[in-house]
Structure formats: C-alpha cells, structure tokens
Amino acid sequence: DGGITQSPKYLFRKEGQNVTLSCEQNLNHDAMYWYRQDPGQGLRLIYYSQIVNDFQKGDIAEGYSVSREKKESFPLTVTSAQKNPTAFYLCASSPGQGGYEQYFGPGTRLTVT
C-alpha cells in the first residue's frame, strides 16, 4: 500500500522544547516537502529536498530544521526558536526532482503551550 505517512497525528509539547515530526514515503519519489498550514490560510513552504543529502529553505524556514539521509524519510524538527509553532504540518512528495503534482500525507497537528 503506497503512500506517505506522518506520525503522530496529534502532538503536544511545552514551549522551549524541540520536537521532531516524522514523514515517510514508499512511493520512490525523489522530492519531498514540508508545509505549514494555519487556520484559514494556504500552505506555506518550510523546506524541500529534491534529492538525498540535499535540501533548500522555503519561505518560512526560520526556527525549523530538516535532514534527508534516506530517500524515504524527511523529518522536520521544530526548534524552540520557532516563535509560533502551533500549526498543522503537512509533508508531501513528488516524482522527479520537484514538480507540481504532489502527494500529501495526512498531516500532524502540533500544539505548543
């Protein structure tokens, strides 16, 4: 059963703690993406990776970090430097080294108090 998985679906953290969101895909896609979605807003790009061991900052990368050690995995760390971390986080992948037909995971809702 191919697809993108994100875990956990809901995540709660205290302010000041770093937290890592998981994203795994078995679609054999080269490109992977992290987006942030706030209520009533569109998706904003945090980071993206077109190939293993390489990634680029998106529009709102400050306070976030990523790694791409394996093709299947693209974890996102929300650091304590991110001023407003509470949001819905979406991971996506696409075939080739970046495209517009992206396949999204179910998302992780992060709440920081």
Add this chain to the structure above:
Amino acid sequence: GESVGLHLPTLSVQEGDNSIINCAYSNSASDYFIWYKQESGKGPQFIIDIRSNMDKRQGQRVTVLLNKTVKHLSLQIAATQPGDSAVYFCAEFREGTALIFGKGTTLSVSS
C-alpha cells in the same frame, strides 16, 4: 510580490448545482496552474492542472479555465455532490521553483 489568491473564502451550493471557484494570480511567468482539494483533517489532493499555454482543460466532472488576460483561474464542478465539500486551493508553479498556494475556498454542499 508574487501571490495566488482566491476571490471568496466560502461558497455554499445545493447538491446537483454547478460550482465555480475562482482564483486570481499575479505571476505571469508561471508554467502551470493547479487545483487541490483538502478534506477536513486530511492533506490536499491533486485535482487537475492546466498549462499556461492552454485556456481550458476538462477532467471528470471538473473543468479548469485560465484567462491570462486578466490573470484569472477558475474551477468548475458539475453536479456538485456532498462529497465535494472541502477546501479548494489554487496553486501556481514555475519550472525549477516550488508550488505557491493560494488561501483556499471552502465549498459547502447541502442536500
């Protein structure tokens, strides 16, 4: 700056009616325009795309129209069903760059 926006944040229709969701864009250099559908609590799903050198493309029950003169994109859904209730995002794409999403229109279909 570059932006992709939607005219209306919400749209309510009756089951069986046709729905038209609109989007205005500002970047004439985009190569593709795309519509995504996001159901509650889920990630967005690709619906349909249109290349910038086209003005109309049809899918199953959906049609996308592109008017480059006024930088306007629309998604038409025929015979709207309750399962079409979702947030619809337009997005634009240029080769070598990333997708830029608009803010979304919430479509509510009542029986």
